[in-house]
Amino acid sequence: MALNYIWIAFFVIAYVIALIKLIFLGDTEIFTILVKSTFDMAKTAFEISLGLTGIMTLWLGLMKVGERSGFIKIIAKVIKPLFHKLFPQIPKDHPVFGSILMNISANMLGLDNAATPLGLKAMRQLQDLNTDKKTVSNSQIMFLVMNTSGLMLIPISIMMFRTQLGAAHPSDIFIPILLATFFSTLTGIIAVSLIQKINLLNKVVLVYLGGLTLIMVSVIIYFSQLTPDQISKISLVFSNVLLFSIIVGFLVFGFYKKIDVYGTFIEGAKDGFRTVIMIIPYLVGILVSVAVFRASGAMDIFISGLQKIIELFHINSDFIPALPTALMKPLSGSGARGLMVETMKNYGADSFVGRLSCVFQGSTDTTFYIIAVYFGSVGIKRTRYAITAGLIADFAGAIAAIFIAYIFFH
Numbered sequence: 001m002a003l004n005y006i007w008i009a010f011f012v013i014a015y016v017i018a019l020i021k022l023i024f025l026g027d028t029e030i031f032t033i034l035v036k037s038t039f040d041m042a043k044t045a046f047e048i049s050l051g052l053t054g055i056m057t058l059w060l061g062l063m064k065v066g067e068r069s070g071f072i073k074i075i076a077k078v079i080k081p082l083f084h085k086l087f088p089q090i091p092k093d094h095p096v097f098g099s100i101l102m103n104i105s106a107n108m109l110g111l112d113n114a115a116t117p118l119g120l121k122a123m124r125q126l127q128d129l130n131t132d133k134k135t136v137s138n139s140q141i142m143f144l145v146m147n148t149s150g151l152m153l154i155p156i157s158i159m160m161f162r163t164q165l166g167a168a169h170p171s172d173i174f175i176p177i178l179l180a181t182f183f184s185t186l187t188g189i190i191a192v193s194l195i196q197k198i199n200l201l202n203k204v205v206l207v208y209l210g211g212l213t214l215i216m217v218s219v220i221i222y223f224s225q226l227t228p229d230q231i232s233k234i235s236l237v238f239s240n241v242l243l244f245s246i247i248v249g250f251l252v253f254g255f256y257k258k259i260d261v262y263g264t265f266i267e268g269a270k271d272g273f274r275t276v277i278m279i280i281p282y283l284v285g286i287l288v289s290v291a292v293f294r295a296s297g298a299m300d301i302f303i304s305g306l307q308k309i310i311e312l313f314h315i316n317s318d319f320i321p322a323l324p325t326a327l328m329k330p331l332s333g334s335g336a337r338g339l340m341v342e343t344m345k346n347y348g349a350d351s352f353v354g355r356l357s358c359v360f361q362g363s364t365d366t367t368f369y370i371i372a373v374y375f376g377s378v379g380i381k382r383t384r385y386a387i388t389a390g391l392i393a394d395f396a397g398a399i400a401a402i403f404i405a406y407i408f409f410h
Contacts, residue, residue, distance in 0.1 A: 006368075006387070007285065007286065007289050010289035010290065010292065010293040011289055011292060011293075013293060013296070013298050014034060014292040014293050014295070014296035014298060015034075015296075017296040017297055017298055017301070018030045018031055018034055018296050021297070030296070033295050034292050034295055034296060036295075037291040037292055037294075037295035038288055038291065038292055040291070041284075041287050041288045041290070041291035041292075042284050042287075042288050044287065045280070045283045045284040045287040045288065046280060046284065048283060048287075049276055049279055049280045049283055050276075052116065052117075052276050052279070053272075053273060053276045055116070055117060056116070056117040056120070056272035056273070056275055056276050057269040057272035057273055057276075058117075058269070058272070059117035059118060059121075059272070060117050060120075060121055060268045060269060060271050060272035060275070061264075061265040061266065061267075061268040061269035061272065062247060062250050062251075062265065062268070063099065063102070063117075063118065063121050063250075063268060064264050064265065064267055064268025064269075064271070065250045065251065065254045065259070065261055065264050065265050065268065066098070066250040066253070066254070067095050067098075067268075068254070068259050068264050069250070069253050069254040069256075069257040069259055070253075070257060071098075071249065071250055071253045071254070072095045072098030072099065072102075073093065073095060073098060074098075075097075075098040075101055075102065078101070079097060079100075079101050079208075080092070080093070080097055081204045081208070082204060082205060082208040082209075083097050083100065083101075084204075085198065085199070085202055085204055085205050086142055086189070086193070086198060086205070087100075087139045087142060087143075088198065089129070089137065089138055089139050090126075090129060090139055091129075094125070094129070095125065096122055096125035096126055096129075099118060099121045099122035099125055100122045100143060100146075102118045102122075102246070103115055103118040103119040103121075103122050103147070104146060104147075104151065106118055106243075107147065107150065107151060107152065107365070108151055108152060115147075116373070117272060117275075119143075119147055119370075119374060120275055120373070120374060120377050122143060123140065123143065123144075123374045123375075123377060123378055124275070124377065124378055126139050126140045126143060127140070127378040127379075127380075133378075133379065133380075134379070134380060134381045134382055135380065135381070135382040135384065136375065136380050136382065136383050136384055136386055138196050140375075140380070140386075141192060141196075141384065141385065141386045141389060142189075142192050142196070144370065144371065144374060144375075144386050144390065145188040145189070145191070145192050145386070145389045145390050145393055146185065146188065146189065147365060147370050147374070148188065148330075148364065148365050148366070148367040148370050148371075148390035148393055148394065149181070149184040149185040149187070149188035149189075149364060149365065149390075149393035149394075149397065150181055150184060150185070150362070150363065150364040150365030150397070151181050151182065151184070151185040152177060152178070152181045152362050155173065155174065155177045155358075155361075155362040157337075158173065158177070158340075158358050158361055158362050159171050159173070159174070161337075161340070161341055161344070161358075162344070162349050162358060165341070165344045165345065165349040166349055167344075167349035167350055167354075168350055169350075170349075171229075172355070172408075173355055173358045173359055173362070174223060175223065175224060175408070176355075176359045176401070176404045176405060176408050176409075177358070177359050177362035177363060178216065178219065179400065179404050180359055180362070180363035180397050180400040180401040180404055181362060181363050181364070181397060182213075182216055183396055183397060183400035184363055184364050184393050184394065184396050184397030184400065185393065186209075187392060187393050187396035187397075188389060188390070188392065188393030188396070191389045191392045191393065192389050195385060195389065275377050278376065278377055278379075279373050279376055279377055281376070282372045282373065282375075282376025282377075283369075283372055283373060283376070285372065286368055286369065286371075286372040287332060287369075290328075290331045290332045290335060290368070291335075293331075294328070294335065299324060299327065299328070302327070303320065303323055303324055303327070306320065306323065307320045316406075318352060318353070318410065319352075319353070319356055319402050319405070319406075321343065321347065321353045322343055322353045322354075322356040322357040322360060323360075324339045324343075325339045325340045325343060325357040325360040325361055326360040326363075326398040326401070329360060329361060329363075329364055329365070329366060329394070330364065330366060330367035330368055330390070330391060330394045331366070331367075331368050331369070332366060332368075332369060333365070333366040333369055336360075336361055336366070337361065339357065340357045340358060340360070340361045343357040344357065344358070352405065352409050352410055355405060355408075355409045356401065356402070356405040356409070359401040359404065359405050360398060360401050363397035363398060363400065363401040364393065364394045364397040364398070367387065367390040367391060367393075367394055368387075370390075371383060371386060371387060371390070
């Protein structure tokens with residue numbers, strides 16, 4: 001229901017602003033721009049969905065092999081104690097635990113193309129456990145927020161953009177992003193746990209979260225001793241080796257268990273194609289609303305007003321030019337990426353604003369995009385507090401990104 005209100009609000013706000021520009025400013029082109037952005041984004045949304053088809057087909061096919069061979073169950077055992085606390089409604093030893101872990105792992109490595117189909121697989125498995133098929137369950141909300149908080153260990157794509165735009169040290173945003181996204185994820189888990197009355201002071205949860213914190217600190221210490229070139233090289237090699245190892249592991253384990261590996265792959269791949277077809281209308285709806293909101297100038301008005309408010313309190317407003325990336329990220333990943341690139345072009349890849357826009361880009365994920373795609377793939381209409389919890393995680397990530405960027409780059 002909340003998504004319904006937000007979706008309509010984007011169109012109404014854009015329409016009102018366009019009318020004001022036409023009547024009072026004589027801007028005769030504004031409605032032409034809005035209509036063009038509507039059709040352009042509808043086309044883009046379809047192209048994004050079409051581009052997901054091959055990737056979705058591949059990964060859901062591989063996941064079917066992993067599930068039938070029992071490989072997913074082995075993976076699930078590793079995180080079973082923690083996930084039993086965070087997802088108390090999911091039966092023990094359910095294969096969805098493995099799917100959730102694979103999805104989160106892909107997100108941490110910045111492997112968006114792999115993370116989406118894995119996440120959709122997990123969402124469909126959670127939907128099978130959902131008693132009210134039109135209303136999101138507690139488990140689905142927790143999983144969604146863990147996705148929207150965007151825990152990222154290796155921001156490969158961001159470093160690639162920085163390299164293309166001439167950054168002296170493209171990987172200098174690595175540690176800031178790692179810290180910001182960790183705070184975002186932790187805040188998201190805490191927010192959902194408080195609403196669902198999940199006890200995070202349980203010793204199992206403390207051990208896992210404490211262990212994760214220790215790992216994060218160790219990674220930061222290790223990479224802080226490397227040169228920027230070494231960080232980029234090691235990150236890229238590690239990500240690709242791990243990804244291909246997972247693919248080969250699924251296939252070899254399936255062969256070892258004497259299942260029909262290829263036939264099982266084809267069976268899962270067919271599900272991938274059907275899932276993409278179901279996603280298209282949801283994706284078109286949300287991305288078109290974002291496009292008209294931006295094209296109307298609503299985003300620019302909001303940024304200008306926010307800057308004036310910040311300056312009234314005599315707070316340093318150097319971060320304001322990078323803020324559009326943070327505000328766009330929950331709405332559209334491609335839109336935020338475009339704003340990040342635009343910011344680096346205008347201010348310089350190595351400027352404070354340019355670096356901060358990169359940290360914003362990596363600190364969280366696309367909340368509304370994920371909600372539209374994940375919930376749309378299983379036909380959920382009533383999202384309850386999922387959007388609120390996701391935006392809380394986004395806000396924490398943005399605030400952390402600002403403070404961390406001031407420490408590292410200002």
